[in-house]
Amino acid sequence: MIVHPELRRAARLARRELLAATALQGAVTLSWLGQAVLLAFALAAIARGDTGQLPGLLTAVAATVVVRAGLGLWQRRIATRAGARVRVRLRDELFAHLGLLGAAHLTTARTGAVRTTLVDGVEGVDAYVSRYLPQLIVTFTAPPLLLIAVAVIEPLALFGLVPALVLALAGPRAWDRLLARRGKEHWDTYEQLGADYLEALQGMPALRAAGAVGRARVRLEERSAALHRATVTKLRVSLVDTGITDLAIQGGTAAAALLACWSTATGSTTATGTYLVLLLAGECFRPVRDLSREWHAGYLGVSAADGLAALRTAEPAVSDTGTEQADWRTPPELRFEEVEFAYPGAEASALTSVSFTAEAGRTTAIVGPSGAGKSTLIALLLRHRDPQRGRITVDGRDITSYTLDALRVGIAVVSQETHLFHATIADNLRLARAEATDEELRRAARAAGIHDEIAGLADGYDTVLGERGATLSGGQRQRLALARALLADAPVLVLDEATSSVDERREADIVRELLDAAGERTVLVVAHRLAAVRHADRIVVLDGGRVDAEGDHAALVAAGGVYAELVEAGRMPQGGLAA
Numbered sequence: 001m002i003v004h005p006e007l008r009r010a011a012r013l014a015r016r017e018l019l020a021a022t023a024l025q026g027a028v029t030l031s032w033l034g035q036a037v038l039l040a041f042a043l044a045a046i047a048r049g050d051t052g053q054l055p056g057l058l059t060a061v062a063a064t065v066v067v068r069a070g071l072g073l074w075q076r077r078i079a080t081r082a083g084a085r086v087r088v089r090l091r092d093e094l095f096a097h098l099g100l101l102g103a104a105h106l107t108t109a110r111t112g113a114v115r116t117t118l119v120d121g122v123e124g125v126d127a128y129v130s131r132y133l134p135q136l137i138v139t140f141t142a143p144p145l146l147l148i149a150v151a152v153i154e155p156l157a158l159f160g161l162v163p164a165l166v167l168a169l170a171g172p173r174a175w176d177r178l179l180a181r182r183g184k185e186h187w188d189t190y191e192q193l194g195a196d197y198l199e200a201l202q203g204m205p206a207l208r209a210a211g212a213v214g215r216a217r218v219r220l221e222e223r224s225a226a227l228h229r230a231t232v233t234k235l236r237v238s239l240v241d242t243g244i245t246d247l248a249i250q251g252g253t254a255a256a257a258l259l260a261c262w263s264t265a266t267g268s269t270t271a272t273g274t275y276l277v278l279l280l281a282g283e284c285f286r287p288v289r290d291l292s293r294e295w296h297a298g299y300l301g302v303s304a305a306d307g308l309a310a311l312r313t314a315e316p317a318v319s320d321t322g323t324e325q326a327d328w329r330t331p332p333e334l335r336f337e338e339v340e341f342a343y344p345g346a347e348a349s350a351l352t353s354v355s356f357t358a359e360a361g362r363t364t365a366i367v368g369p370s371g372a373g374k375s376t377l378i379a380l381l382l383r384h385r386d387p388q389r390g391r392i393t394v395d396g397r398d399i400t401s402y403t404l405d406a407l408r409v410g411i412a413v414v415s416q417e418t419h420l421f422h423a424t425i426a427d428n429l430r431l432a433r434a435e436a437t438d439e440e441l442r443r444a445a446r447a448a449g450i451h452d453e454i455a456g457l458a459d460g461y462d463t464v465l466g467e468r469g470a471t472l473s474g475g476q477r478q479r480l481a482l483a484r485a486l487l488a489d490a491p492v493l494v495l496d497e498a499t500s501s502v503d504e505r506r507e508a509d510i511v512r513e514l515l516d517a518a519g520e521r522t523v524l525v526v527a528h529r530l531a532a533v534r535h536a537d538r539i540v541v542l543d544g545g546r547v548d549a550e551g552d553h554a555a556l557v558a559a560g561g562v563y564a565e566l567v568e569a570g571r572m573p574q575g576g577l578a579a
């Protein structure tokens with residue numbers, strides 16, 4: 001009997017249905033008791049040779065069987081509904097929380113492990129709350145009442161029943177800790193296997209390109225073997241638990257039968273009393289047997305409980321305490337003031353005393369060598385993380401004063417890693433604005449330089465994209481993501497290496513068209529290639545987490561320094577930059 005606080009909490013999500021399911025389970029148990037009593041009277045009547053009562057008693061037994069079948073069906077329906085409700089609400093809650101945890105959480109947790117918790121862990125909770133928990137309550141309620149009934153008929157039988165019941169219910173408790181530990185070990189191994197498989201599937205192109213599929217298979221086989229070992233270890237402990245229960249049930253029933261027969265032989269109980277004791281003794285253990293059966297279904301929920309609790313209570317990297325709505329009627333000014341940030345556990349700061357202003361309605365480019373802190377800057381603006389010192393303001397207000405949703409809806413982002421869903425092109429675009437008209441979709445796609453290609457497809461905007469937009473080229477995916485961001489109609493547009501998959505000539509055109517389409521928006525462009533930034537109104541050069549210089553292209557080239565070096569490097573054939 002393991003009642004993890006996380007599972008108790010989950011059960012409260014469908015409290016009413018579960019109470020009804022438990023009451024019905026109790027009614028099923030009562031029907032077994034009624035049947036036992038009727039059978040005891042029938043057997044006693046046969047023993048006495050009094051067959052007159054038999055038809056009535058046997059009809060009542062048959063009616064009990066029919067009523068129990070109906071009650072059982074009803075109980076399972078309600079329990080299944082309760083389980084489904086718990087599942088849906090728990091997944092919904094966890095998914096919403098993952099939305100709050102955001103990208104920062106997935107730098108420490110593995111996607112596959114989170115998926116396993118969200119899917120398999122929640123299934124286990126369903127089995128635990130809908131099947132194990134009602135039976136647990138009945139098991140701890142019905143047998144004590146039965147013992148009282150047996151005590152009235154033949155107190156001697158209690159000498160067999162009470163120790164056996166105590167052993168059946170309390171004995172396995174000695175194993176609870178070990179069971180919980182083995183269950184947790186099994187769950188962790190299961191989660192790791194899920195995470196490894198997902199990673200291998202997602203990384204299949206890289207594995208194939210590196211000729212490493214065989215090595216990945218060996219590693220996955222090792223993981224599978226580890227899971228097998230963990231399953232066997234877990235089962236071994238669980239079977240000891242079940243074994244103790246079975247031993248107690250059989251020993252207790254036999255002892256009660258012997259004691260009942262002995263009291264009949266000595267004449268202290270009537271034949272009816274003996275039959276009652278014999279049959280009720282069996283009923284005392286029925287709930288314990290049923291509980292033992294349901295335990296195996298519920299054990300997965302127990303094993304997953306720690307993981308679920310950890311995911312549900314994981315602290316977001318930033319707190320959503322702001323109350324302001326980002327109601328920017330005109331494009332806002334963005335300002336970084338003495339911003340300082342170090343990643344958790346990192347020795348050096350990723351950003352040090354960064355101050356600059358991205359003027360309202362203008363385009364500001366951020367350039368710098370790899371690792372200079374450009375993406376970190378954008379992550380801070382979107383509040384995926386908060387700076388340790390300094391502040392960032394939008395429209396003159398500290399970004400922490402806005403609600404997270406409002407801030408992020410106000411800033412449309414296109415990053416290097418675009419995510420497209422297995423849906424039509426139109427649906428993918430409408431993620432940004434569900435009510436956008438077809439004409440608005442076309443306008444955004446035109447501005448992002450992708451309309452002609454979409455129009456050239458047999459199904460046009462109704463073309464279903466493969467998972468992650470697999471049926472498109474990298475450049476097409478990025479331009480679709482650009483169109484989606486333009487459609488969002490947010491007053492701030494952030495392009496974080498957004499055109500890096502597009503060839504350079506195309507990039508210059510797209511950036512120019514995009515900046516036209518961006519119109520009055522405040523735009524931040526992070527880019528390696530100068531084609532994407534040379535038209536910016538202002539360029540901020542980052543180096544080693546600090547602002548090295550600011551100005552327009554011509555002024556920065558003339559001033560020399562890091563920017564001029566970047567331009568110079570871009571002229572080299574193997575360079576990361578191209579002017």
Ligand SMILES: Nc1ncnc2c1ncn2[C@@H]1O[C@H](COP(=O)(O)OP(=O)(O)OP(=O)(O)O)[C@@H](O)[C@H]1O
Pocket residue numbers: 107343344346350368369370371372373374375376377
């Ligand atoms: N999640 C993280 N945890 C710890 N350190 C990180 C993390 N992300 C980035 N860093 C470190 O912070 C510094 C700035 O990284 P950032 O990604 O912001 O640079 P960048 O200028 O965007 O680089 P690139 O042009 O290569 O994308 C680097 O030293 C990097 O190693």
